[in-house]
Amino acid sequence: MKYRGLTFDRQKLEYKWVYGLPSYGFETEEIAEIGTPHGDFYDINPTTLGKETEYRDRHRKPIYTGDITTLEVDGELREFEVVEITTDREYNTLPGIAGDTVKVRLSGVIAFRWTAPDGKVFDLLPCVNEAGVSDTAFMEIIDTAAERAVRESESESKEQ
Secondary structure, eight states, X not given: OOEEEEEEETTTTEEEEEEEEEEEOTXXXXXXXXXXTTSOEEEOOGGGOEEEEEEEOTTOOEEETTEEEEEEETTEEEEEEEEEEEEEEEEEOOTTSSSSEEEEEEEEEEEEEEEOTTSOEEEEOOOBOTTSOXXXXXXXXXXXXXXXXXXXXXXXXXXX
């Protein structure tokens, strides 16, 4: 499993992504930094931590939690934030098993979150078409939630 986090490069005075494994603060549960395969450690903002998913976008780029993707749905280009959720589902049971359905709770499910114009939130679970191709193969990564938050924060501080 690969992770990434946003760190501030003090020499270049800019933010950059670092990749590796999260490291926790001493005697805390809070993620404080990312350790790279080269043995370097970078302080990160824990809210920017993204986990690589099994999916790739239409350009074959790996999709991480926290990415913003686009997908055409019903003739409309929509933006989705990649999130990890816990969801409750009901499944049909196999023949011969008591009951017609069983309820299960699934954790660690990758979903694509869309907020409708009326504010209602929908979580799209990846599906495949008739040819067996995942809808994630038609998505394109256009941004990340972390980078948007940084830009918004910087623009707010410039306005003040």
